[in-house]
Structures are given as C-alpha cells and as structure tokens.
Amino acid sequence: MNDTWSVPGYAEVDVLGTGGFGRVVLAKHEASGRMVAIKYLRAEFLADARIADGFRHEAWLLSGVRSPHVVRLFDFVETPQGAALVMEAVPGVSLRALLVAENVLEPEAALAILKGSLLGLADAHAVGVVHRDYKPGNVLVSREGESKLVDFGLATLDGHNGLTAGSPAYMAPEQWAGQPGVPATDVYAATCVFYQCVTGHRPFEADTSEQLRALHGGAPVPLDAVPEALRPLIGRGMAKDPAWRPATAGAFVTELEAVARKAYGKNWEKRGWKRLATSAAALTALTPLALLTTAGTAAAPVAAAGAGAGVSVGTGTGTTAVVAGKIAIAVAILGGLVAGGLVIFSPGDDPPAPPPPLTVALQTMSGRDQALPITYELQYPQVSGGPDAGVRQRLNDALRAPADKRLKSIRDGVSGNLERVKEQGETVAMHSSARVLAQTPGLLSVRYDHDLDSDVLGHTTWRFPEALSVDLATGRTLGPKDVFRPEILTPAGMRTLTQRLAPHTRNGFCTVPTVVGDPERQVSIDAAERSGGGDHVPAATFGFTDAGIEFEVLWYDLGCATAAGNETVVLPYAELGDLLQPKVLTMLGKPVSSASSSTAPKTSGQAGAGTTYTNSRFGFTTRVPAGYTASSWVPENGEGQRFTNAALGATMTVWGTNSPQPPAGKLAQLIAAEEGNGGRVTFKSADSSGYTVSGYQGDGKIFYEHEAVGAGSAAGLRWVYPAEHKKELDKPVDDTVKAFEPGDLSRPH
Known part of the structure; x- marks a missing residue:
C-alpha cells in the first residue's frame, strides 16, 4: 500500500488539506471534466481494522444524508492500495478560516451560519445520524451564501455510543462522559461554535482536557460577552442536561428564527448571507477552489473508468449518485473485493442488518438550580434502538415529561414562597424515582414517585405517584380515550369503573357533605365530578402491570379529606375485559373477549326480555333490559323505538335520523329546552363526533342523552327515570x- 495511489478515473488538481489520517484533494473527473473533492485515508491505516472500519462507517453514514446543507458523497472506493471518499466540491471556505480572518462575525451572519448548519444536522438526525464533531473546520461557507456540513468521521447512529472523542472545545457534557450520541449533542456543539462566532472566543478555555471537561460539565455559560438578545438562545443550546436543550436541530431552528426576527428584523438572514458571501468569495479566491469558478462543481461524475483493469465503477450518473439518495440503513458495504479489486457501495446486494432492538434504561438528571434554592435528582426512562428515530424521539420526550413537569412545578412553588424559603435558610431538595411497570412489544408503562424535602412546601400534596404508558409503535402517550371503550367514558361508564375499583381500595370511596338536608355524596373516579368538571375520564393516572391496571388515586384530589393521602389500587384484568379497547388488550397480550370486541350476537326487531335490539334501517344497536315494552317512536326524517317500564316509570328511547345537526348546536338547543322547563344540566360535552348531556328534568326525573353524529346521519339514545329508582x-x-352502537353514520339511510 502507498500514498501515491489515486482513485481510477480522476486526475488530482491540487491539495486542499492534510491531516493525521490522510489528505483531501481537488480532482477532475477525466471523462466529464467535473471537479470533486476526494478524501484519502493514509495507506498505513488500512491495516488498522478500527480506523479502516471507521472510514467505511463515515461513508456509510454520509451516503444516507441527502441535504442541500450537507456535502454530498458520490463514491466510496477501496482497493488493496488505498481507500477514498469522492465528494462534492464546494466553492467556499471553512468557518474556521472565516473566523481566523474576521475573529467576530456580525450577529446576523453568525445566525445565518448556525441556521444553515442546523438544517444540515436536522436532515442527518432525520435518518438517525448524529454528527458528534461539529466545529468551525467542519462547516463550509460558500460564495453563494450557504453553509454545508462536512466530515462525519465521528458520526454515530442516534442513541448509539461511538468513541469518546470529538473536538474538546465543543463537546457536550454527555459526550465527555462517553454516553450515546443524541441530536441534542450536536445542538450543544453548534451553539458553542455560534458563541465563538459572536464573541471571538470559545465559551470555555483551559490548559488541560480535565479542566475543560469540568467546565463543560459544571460551569455556567459565560453569557456576559454575548449580545443580550442572543443570551436565551445560547443558554438553551448549551444546557448541561441534553433534555433541557431543544430536542432536535429542527426544533432549535424554530427558536433561532423567532429570536432573530425579534432582535434583527425580518430581513436578518438576507443581510447575514450577503456579508458572508462577500467574505467567503474573497477567501476562496486565494485557494485552489477558485478553479471551480470556471470548472464544473458539484455535479456527480458521469463515469469513473478503472485504470489498467478496465473496471467500470459506474454508468450514467455514477454508482453512488444513485446511492446518495438512499438512507443509510438501505446501503451495505460489501465485505469482499469485487469488480477487479474495487470495493464500492451496492444498494442491491445483501440486505442491511436489522435495526437494534428497542431497549429501556433509567436515566438520572441531577443538579442545582442556578436561580433558586433548589436541588434535584429526577429519574426517568430512556429508550434506545428500534427502527424509527422519530418514534424514539417522541417516546423519550414523553417519558421525560413527568420529570420536566415536576421540576417546573417545584420552581413555581419556590418562586411563590421565596421569602419564606429564604427566611428558613432552606434549600428545597426534590427527588423522583421511576420504575417500569410493564413492557410488551407494543407498550411501555412506567410509574414515577415524586418526593420533596422541604419545611415550607411541607404539605403531602407535594408528594405523590403518577403513571404513564406509551405506544411503542407510534411514540404516543396512551390517554383514557386510547385505553377505554367509548361507552366507559360516560357518566354511567365511570360509575361502573368506580363500582369495580371500590372493593380493591382500603376503605372504599369516601362521602363528602352536601347542602343542608341532602344526604352526603359519595365521590367517584369520574373526573367530571371534581370541582371544575371536565370529561368523563378516570380522575387518576394509571399504568399497566402483569396483574392489572394500577390506578394512582389521590383521594384529596377527588374531594376527600387531604389527610386521606393517596393509594395505589390495582384492578385485575379479569374485571377489565369489557372496559378496555380491544387494541389495548392485544398490546398487552390479553385475550379479546366478545364483550370487549363488541362481537356478541345481535338480533333485529322488537324487544323481548333482556334482548338486543338492532334497527334494520339505520343499523344502530342497543341492549334492552328485561321487562320493557316496545313502541314506535319517529323522529324527524328517521325512525326509532321507545322502551318503557311502567312499574319503574323509566323509558329508553333510541333513534336514527338522516337530519344530523352540528353537535354543539344540538347540545345548546337541548340545554335551553331543559333549563327553560325548570330542569338542571349537570354534565355536557360535545365534539365533532357527537354530544352527551345529563341532569334533571323539570319534573325531577334523571335524564341522560347521547347522540353520535356523522356526515350522513346520526344515532342516539336517551334515558329518563325517577331519581328514587x-x-x-x-x-x-x-x-x-x-352496548349502544350507532351503525354507519357516513351516509343517509
């Protein structure tokens, strides 16, 4: 092996740079005359498996990133004589050269560079690639006024460890610790470079790497030298904990643009690039890249003829001009030598290795608040692996949210009691622990226990558990509507849930006083019955365990005495089958019964004792209790049935109509009619799919009405019965x- 080897079909024009591992040259593709940049690995390093594999890995990752803000890879070539990356040649200079020439950039220019390179990072993050070595030397600024990222030599797949290496002046605290690279790692480095652009020096400087590690890990960011308008942006981007930075480069761009417009006006970017383009053109004129003014530049080579061996590396637009449009996981590097001794990318060969499985590990965020007398140690789960970087990010955002919310609530609490905290000379210490309740291929459920050491914030309501479940396929948090069947999220459904929970509690659901002369009211799990009302959903967070659903009931939140504290109540799956969505049961690996999947047989026609009634025209279905007499009831432009129990004075009416009204408007009419007749509405809810309302009629009878509304028709149910029954x-x-099912509402009947 020797360092005089060159990629067949290219003629070297000039040297663009040299380094410890190789050199970068400007070269001309002999067949087309196009200019490219070729990065060579020194021949001696091909014998070092770790370095050679790293060079191949860089090519593999770079090939998957297709972005106008990232230098394109055209070919990766390896022979027994050497290895090289054939890349786009950019007529411009590095940000490092710009800073040497100008020291400090105008804020608009620095923001423009940061935005462009963040967009490049965002495109890399979108295919799961973390750069891990963002620095001025790896950002090219072109004469046309744009920035491009280069050198993915230290890049890793999102969430995977690479070498504990990088450029120390710009390394994030987690990178110093050897933790997996995440998009927020790149955000930190980009912000450090931005800091240098607007101040003329790096944020932290030290004589030794250990000192530098300590500064990045624990020292506050020295913001005094930064223009005041940019301080919040830099503070966010350089937060010690990656979870407190913008989660992705794309999210940071959104924040950057808002700050830039507010501070420098709507034309800030145009002014910034105009200044940069002038400087870049002047410096480019002093380099071999000035040749690109007259030669071809970034087009892919048309062909690369093998020297002496008659080997064809590519045809048409070149082998990797096609490959460059593929994401990294779709490209494989062949293990053996092919095509006369050349190793090239081939997207159609062996399938890529499967993505690593999704794993869960507990993380701890600890530290001291810089503005308030608070210390914190918060535990939360973090997932890694899995096939989809976007889903992984959503999962980690959701799993981290309880810790973030907890920290914010304590900050708000201390801020509101700051004088008392200072008088006590107290530092409020908060702790949160997390544990996995259940993990299946489709679902992850976690419990968090929040605690607090404080005399000022000493009430038990500052100490509580909560639970969270996420869908591992989508990254979404599973809320009540995802978990419970629609009919359970009603007043009657919540009463059923309360009844089933009660035997599993220590003392049952408490009673609370009402107005003088009325009996005490028993509280329930229904959130709509709390002060302030709301939807008919469980007024407790819940998670899944092997035994059943674990409800974290805060009795004081339901209206019981605050001394009642909280209780963990587990409702076994044997009592949940008819309450849960079939999809959730499948995710849990539990059998889906006919009751839970609504596949119980139905009959059509008049009701008998304890039968199921199905309307043959509209298709709506409901259960009819025993002892009820059927009679016809005809609504406008539809048909229905009324079922009456004379002994109890109770009626149930069901109907379908081809005259659907907007749910909110229909609900308003019902409320006006009931209240106009002396009635009282105790619950109301409406959305695009229908409405629900309940309360007392003017004659004192209880009523409950629900109507489901579609594009072509509607179907409803109403109960009226005496309160004494x-x-x-x-x-x-x-x-x-x-049991009520509305049928097909997408069309008239």
Whole structure:
C-alpha cells in the first residue's frame, strides 16, 4: 500500500488539506471534466481494522444524508492500495478560516451560519445520524451564501455510543462522559461554535482536557460577552442536561428564527448571507477552489473508468449518485473485493442488518438550580434502538415529561414562597424515582414517585405517584380515550369503573357533605365530578402491570379529606375485559373477549326480555333490559323505538335520523329546552363526533342523552327515570349505554 495511489478515473488538481489520517484533494473527473473533492485515508491505516472500519462507517453514514446543507458523497472506493471518499466540491471556505480572518462575525451572519448548519444536522438526525464533531473546520461557507456540513468521521447512529472523542472545545457534557450520541449533542456543539462566532472566543478555555471537561460539565455559560438578545438562545443550546436543550436541530431552528426576527428584523438572514458571501468569495479566491469558478462543481461524475483493469465503477450518473439518495440503513458495504479489486457501495446486494432492538434504561438528571434554592435528582426512562428515530424521539420526550413537569412545578412553588424559603435558610431538595411497570412489544408503562424535602412546601400534596404508558409503535402517550371503550367514558361508564375499583381500595370511596338536608355524596373516579368538571375520564393516572391496571388515586384530589393521602389500587384484568379497547388488550397480550370486541350476537326487531335490539334501517344497536315494552317512536326524517317500564316509570328511547345537526348546536338547543322547563344540566360535552348531556328534568326525573353524529346521519339514545329508582336502574342504564352502537353514520339511510 502507498500514498501515491489515486482513485481510477480522476486526475488530482491540487491539495486542499492534510491531516493525521490522510489528505483531501481537488480532482477532475477525466471523462466529464467535473471537479470533486476526494478524501484519502493514509495507506498505513488500512491495516488498522478500527480506523479502516471507521472510514467505511463515515461513508456509510454520509451516503444516507441527502441535504442541500450537507456535502454530498458520490463514491466510496477501496482497493488493496488505498481507500477514498469522492465528494462534492464546494466553492467556499471553512468557518474556521472565516473566523481566523474576521475573529467576530456580525450577529446576523453568525445566525445565518448556525441556521444553515442546523438544517444540515436536522436532515442527518432525520435518518438517525448524529454528527458528534461539529466545529468551525467542519462547516463550509460558500460564495453563494450557504453553509454545508462536512466530515462525519465521528458520526454515530442516534442513541448509539461511538468513541469518546470529538473536538474538546465543543463537546457536550454527555459526550465527555462517553454516553450515546443524541441530536441534542450536536445542538450543544453548534451553539458553542455560534458563541465563538459572536464573541471571538470559545465559551470555555483551559490548559488541560480535565479542566475543560469540568467546565463543560459544571460551569455556567459565560453569557456576559454575548449580545443580550442572543443570551436565551445560547443558554438553551448549551444546557448541561441534553433534555433541557431543544430536542432536535429542527426544533432549535424554530427558536433561532423567532429570536432573530425579534432582535434583527425580518430581513436578518438576507443581510447575514450577503456579508458572508462577500467574505467567503474573497477567501476562496486565494485557494485552489477558485478553479471551480470556471470548472464544473458539484455535479456527480458521469463515469469513473478503472485504470489498467478496465473496471467500470459506474454508468450514467455514477454508482453512488444513485446511492446518495438512499438512507443509510438501505446501503451495505460489501465485505469482499469485487469488480477487479474495487470495493464500492451496492444498494442491491445483501440486505442491511436489522435495526437494534428497542431497549429501556433509567436515566438520572441531577443538579442545582442556578436561580433558586433548589436541588434535584429526577429519574426517568430512556429508550434506545428500534427502527424509527422519530418514534424514539417522541417516546423519550414523553417519558421525560413527568420529570420536566415536576421540576417546573417545584420552581413555581419556590418562586411563590421565596421569602419564606429564604427566611428558613432552606434549600428545597426534590427527588423522583421511576420504575417500569410493564413492557410488551407494543407498550411501555412506567410509574414515577415524586418526593420533596422541604419545611415550607411541607404539605403531602407535594408528594405523590403518577403513571404513564406509551405506544411503542407510534411514540404516543396512551390517554383514557386510547385505553377505554367509548361507552366507559360516560357518566354511567365511570360509575361502573368506580363500582369495580371500590372493593380493591382500603376503605372504599369516601362521602363528602352536601347542602343542608341532602344526604352526603359519595365521590367517584369520574373526573367530571371534581370541582371544575371536565370529561368523563378516570380522575387518576394509571399504568399497566402483569396483574392489572394500577390506578394512582389521590383521594384529596377527588374531594376527600387531604389527610386521606393517596393509594395505589390495582384492578385485575379479569374485571377489565369489557372496559378496555380491544387494541389495548392485544398490546398487552390479553385475550379479546366478545364483550370487549363488541362481537356478541345481535338480533333485529322488537324487544323481548333482556334482548338486543338492532334497527334494520339505520343499523344502530342497543341492549334492552328485561321487562320493557316496545313502541314506535319517529323522529324527524328517521325512525326509532321507545322502551318503557311502567312499574319503574323509566323509558329508553333510541333513534336514527338522516337530519344530523352540528353537535354543539344540538347540545345548546337541548340545554335551553331543559333549563327553560325548570330542569338542571349537570354534565355536557360535545365534539365533532357527537354530544352527551345529563341532569334533571323539570319534573325531577334523571335524564341522560347521547347522540353520535356523522356526515350522513346520526344515532342516539336517551334515558329518563325517577331519581328514587336510581340505585336499581344504575346497572340497566350502564348496560344499555355500553352496548349502544350507532351503525354507519357516513351516509343517509
């Protein structure tokens, strides 16, 4: 092996740079006359498996990033004589050269460079690649007024460890610690470079690497030298904890643009690039890249003829002009020599290795608040691996959110009691621990326990558990509507859930006083019954365990005495089958029963004792309790049925109509009619899919009405019954509400 070898089909024009591992040259593609940049690995390093593999890895990652803000890879070539990357040649200079020439850049120019390179990082992050070595020397500024990223030699796939290496002046704290590279790692480095652009010096400087590690890891960012308008932006980008930085480069661009417009006006970017283009052109004129003014520049080589061996590396637009458009995981480097001794990329050969499996590990964020007397140690899960970087990011954002929210609430609490905290001479210490309740291929459920050491914030309501579950396929948090069947998210459904939970609690659901003369009211799990109301959803967070759903019930939040504290209540899966969405049962690996999947047989026609009624025209279905007599009931432009129990004074009416009204408008009409007749509405809800309303009629009877509304038709159910028979009617009403299915609402019938 020797260092005189060159890629067949290219003629070297000039040397652009040299380094410890090789050299970069400007070369002309002999067949087309196009100019390219070729990065050669020194021949002696091909014998070092670690270095050679790293060079191949750089090519593999770079080939997957297609972006106007990242230098394109055209070919990777390896022979027994040497290895090289054939890349786009950019007529411009490095940001490092610009800083040597100008020392400090105008804020608009620095912001323009930062935005362009962040967009390049965002495109890399989108295919799961973290650069890990963002520095001035790896940012090219062109004469046309744009910036491009180069050199992915230290890049890793998002969430995977690489070497504990980089450029020390710009390395994030987690990179110093050898932790996996994440998009926020690149955000930190880019912000350090931006700091240098606007101040003329790096944010931290030291004589030894250990001193530099300590400064990046623990010292506050010296913001006094930064223009005031840019300080929040730099403070965010250089947060010690990656979770406190913008999660992605794309998110940081959004923040940057808002800051730039506010501080420098809507034309800030145009002014910045105009200044940069002038400087870049002047410096480029002093380099071999000035040749690109007259020669071809960034077009892919047309062909690369093998010297002496008659080897064809590519045809048409070149082998990797096609490859460059593929994401990294779709490209494989062949293990053996092919095509007469050349190793090239081939997207059609062996399939890529499968993505690493998704794994979960607990992380701890600890530190001291810089503005308030608070210390914190917060634990949360973090996932790595899996096939989709976007899903992985959503999962980690969701799993980190309880810790972030907790820290914010304590900050707000201390801020509101700051004088008392200072008088006590207290430093509030907060702790949160996390543990995985359950993990299946489709679902992850986690419990967080929040604690606090403080005399000022000493109330028990500052100490509580909470649970969170996420869909591992989409990254979404699973809320009540994702978990429970629609009919359970109703007044009757929440009563059913309360009844099933009660036997599993220590003392049952408490009762609370009402107005003088009325019996005490028993609280329930229904969030709509709390002060302030809301949707009919469980007023407790919940997570999944092997045994059942674990509800974290805060009794004081339901209206019980604050001394009641909180309780973990587990409802076994045997009592949940008919309450949960079939999809959730499948995610949990639990059998989907006919009750939970609504596949129980139905009959059509008049109701008998304890039958199911299905309307043959509109297709709506409900359960009819025993002892009810059927009669016809005809709404406008539709048909229905009324079922009556004369002994109980109860009626249930079901209907379908081809005259659907907007749910909000129909709800308003109902409320006006009930209240106009002396009635009282205790719950109301409406969205695009329908409305639900309940309360007391003017004659004192309880009513409940729900109508599902579609584009072509609507179907509804209404119960009316005396309040004195509420207890004996609770179950029949629950059963019919759960069983009601509206049919096809997308068309008229």
